[in-house]
Amino acid sequence: MGHKVHPIGFRLGIIKDWQSKWYSDAHYAEFVLEDNKLRGDIKSKYAEAAISLIEIDRQAKDVTVTLHTARPGIVIGRGGQRVDEMRQHLEKLIGKKVRLNIQEIRQPELDAYLVARSVAEQIERRVAYRRAIKQAIFRTIQSGARGIKISCAGRLGNAEIARRQTSHQGQVPLHTLRADIDYGFTEAHTTLGRIGVKVWIYKGQVVPEKTPEAPPKPAAEAAPATVPAPTVEEKPVEAKPAVTVEAVALAPVPVAEEKPAKPRVRRTTKTAEAKTPETKATEAKATEAKPAEPKTPRTRAAAPKASTTEEPAAQPKKRRKAAAATEDQAAETAPGAARKKEG
Numbered sequence: 543m544g545h546k547v548h549p550i551g552f553r554l555g556i557i558k559d560w561q562s563k564w565y566s567d568a569h570y571a572e573f574v575l576e577d578n579k580l581r582g583d584i585k586s587k588y589a590e591a592a593i594s595l596i597e598i599d600r601q602a603k604d605v606t607v608t609l610h611t612a613r614p615g616i617v618i619g620r621g622g623q624r625v626d627e628m629r630q631h632l633e634k635l636i637g638k639k640v641r642l643n644i645q646e647i648r649q650p651e652l653d654a655y656l657v658a659r660s661v662a663e664q665i666e667r668r669v670a671y672r673r674a675i676k677q678a679i680f681r682t683i684q685s686g687a688r689g690i691k692i693s694c695a696g697r698l699g700n701a702e703i704a705r706r707q708t709s710h711q712g713q714v715p716l717h718t719l720r721a722d723i724d725y726g727f728t729e730a731h732t733t734l735g736r737i738g739v740k741v742w743i744y745k746g747q748v749v750p751e752k753t754p755e756a757p758p759k760p761a762a763e764a765a766p767a768t769v770p771a772p773t774v775e776e777k778p779v780e781a782k783p784a785v786t787v788e789a790v791a792l793a794p795v796p797v798a799e800e801k802p803a804k805p806r807v808r809r810t811t812k813t814a815e816a817k818t819p820e821t822k823a824t825e826a827k828a829t830e831a832k833p834a835e836p837k838t839p840r841t842r843a844a845a846p847k848a849s850t851t852e853e854p855a856a857q858p859k860k861r862r863k864a865a866a867a868t869e870d871q872a873a874e875t876a877p878g879a880a881r882k883k884e885g
Contacts, residue, residue, distance in 0.1 A: 545716060548725065549724075549725040549742065550725050557720065557722060561598070562577050562597075563597070563600075564598070564599060564600035566600075576605075576636045577598050580596070580598060580632060581596050583631075588616065590613075591611050591613050592613045592656055593610065593617070594611065594612070594647060594653050594655045594656055595610040595655075596608070596609060596610075597610075603638055603639065604638070604641065605639065605640050605641070606641045606643065607640060607641065608643040608645060609645065610647055611644065611646065612646070612650040614645075614646045625642055625644070628642060629642050649685055651681045651684075651685040652686070652687055652724070652743060652745065653724065653743075654725050654726030654741040654743045655726030655727075655741075656726070657682060657692075657726065657743065658726040658727060658728045658739045660674075660678060661694070661739050661741070662728050662729065662730035662737070662739045665694075665739075666730050666732060670699075671694055671698050671699065671707065672707075672709075675709045676709070678692060679709060679711050683712065686745075687743050687744065687745060688744045688745060689710070690741070690742065690744070691708065692708070692739070692740070692741050692742075693706060693708040693740045694737060694738070694739050695737065696732075696736060696737030697734045700734060704735075712744065714742050720747045720749070721747055721748075722744070722747065723742055723743065723744050724743045725742055725743075727739070727741075
């Protein structure tokens with residue numbers, strides 16, 4: 543679709559603006575006819591002035607015409623003489639008051655219509671069309687364009703069959719709506735017929751300006767509802783009889799004196815305590831009275847001997863009594879056992 547549609551009409555209202563700026567309901571057709579007459583008459587009468595664009599603006603009964611030209615001196619003339627002549631001619635043509643504004647085109651190499659017009663003029667002068675196209679592309683790229691495409695259609699080079707020749711350089715994005723693409727079309731009138739010249743010039747992308755967002759307004763705070771203050775009824779307080787309190791003197795309580803706590807002393811006992819000399823003497827007497835017993839296998843494990851290197855310590859009373867009882871039993875049983883063996 544981008545290859546078929548008009549590049550300027552495709553972008554109207556997005557990055558391009560209308561050439562006629564007015565609105566009417568009842569006289570719409572009349573105003574369109576007047577605009578067509580104005581544009582046709584100006585281009586035919588000032589063809590050598592390199593007029594690229596004609597803008598028309600209407601306000602009430604006044605018509606303002608703005609001319610975009612690369613040669614403003616030709617349009618203005620000496621002392622503005624040609625401007626006055628043009629204004630009077632246009633007023634007679636449409637029967638309304640006309641104002642003329644002239645704007646100069648600083649870089650005609652970046653205007654698509656002026657580039658197409660220069661190529662067409664060279665073809666009319668019988669310059670080789672390939673040479674004219676290459677020169678136009680070179681000048682446009684040198685002026686700062688991002689891309690250009692030129693298409694010529696007709697009996698090129700005095701050929702009997704018409705054909706189309708297209709040359710381009712750089713990029714020309716026809717489908718991108720933000721791409722600033724200028725389009726121009728004109729015709730070259732030769733002895734063999736008419737040759738159409740189309741030019742597309744890509745100048746870059748148009749980035750919309752970001753409008754600063756207004757800070758959000760604080761929400762209106764709701765006023766607190768006024769609550770009526772509660773009314774309190776005051777009642778008279780009845781007088782009570784006075785109460786007499788007698789003070790009784792209490793005897794002082796004696797305080798006991800605290801005594802310092804005694805430190806605790808832990809008693810430690812040794813696992814293997816040495817026997818006293820008295821117990822040793824009794825054990826020696828018991829062994830002398832016992833006869834020699836035959837060796838029998840031991841059924842109980844021998845008690846570990848007490849270490850003699852340790853110092854003797856006092857034996858508790860309970861252990862003394864138990865040792866004396868065992869010694870008495872041994873003395874009683876020893877003679878009985880010896881008698882049984884003899885018998």
